[in-house]
Amino acid sequence: MNKFESYDYLKVTVEETRLSHYIDGYECFGWKLDPNIPLEVNGGKAVVHFKRSRAILNKVELTRLQSHFEACQRDLEALEGSAVSLATSAGIGAGILGCAFVAGAVFAVTAETPIIWLMILLAIPGFILWGAAYPIYKYVKMKRMEKVESLMEAKLDESEEVCKKGHALL
Incomplete structure (x- = not known):
């Protein structure tokens, strides 16, 4: 039965x-x-x-510990996301700044009397910034991950402790 x-x-x-x-x-x-x-x-x-x-048994305490575990997981996701968002901002910023230089170069060459030396002077950093956008993104992400790594390890340890307490209650 x-x-x-x-x-x-x-x-x-x-x-x-x-x-x-x-x-x-x-x-x-x-x-x-x-x-x-x-x-x-x-x-x-x-x-x-x-x-x-x-x-x-111990449903209330298990629910409280589960909420703590979920908060730790959200914190971990936020830490990971902070590295990506900062790096994305830096890469996009470099690309936009490159666009501004190239736009200045275009205005210099399309002026009533073209200013070739100014166009060259503005175009070179524009193209360099366009090309550097992705390496800037990778570099900023790597540096930010180095900073957040210890914080993430601490959150993982905290999450592990919460799981141990929950498992002990079962």
């Missing part, structure tokens, strides 16, 4: 690259992958369905 058991259900959308971390983390709070609903992956995002027994 089977014993009746009811479940709580949870649907989480996460970055595909962080999927394993989320699955491992939620299991520490009593959640199991729902075998009845397949994993959905679309456009770099994954939708995961979990279920957990409603009769689980």
Whole structure:
């Protein structure tokens, strides 16, 4: 004879690259992958369905720890995003500045009396800035990741501690 058991259900959308971390983390709070609903992956995002027994002990404390875990994950994503957004801004800024130089060169050459020396003087840094936009992006991203790496490690350690506490309550 089977014993009746009811479940709580949870649907989480996460970055595909962080999927394993989320699955491992939620299991520490009593959640199991729902075998009845397949994993959905679309456009770099994954939708995961979990279920957990409603009769689980320490539910309130597990929920509090789960919220802490989710906050740590959001902080990690924000730290990663800060490196990309700063680098993108630097690369775009270099490209726009290059456009301004090239525009000045165009105005210099299309003037009533073309000023060839000014056109050359403005075009060269414009083309250099256009070409440097991507290397600037890569360099700024690398430098920012070096700065955020220690912060990310601290958040991962904090997340691990929260998962240990949750697992101990099960």
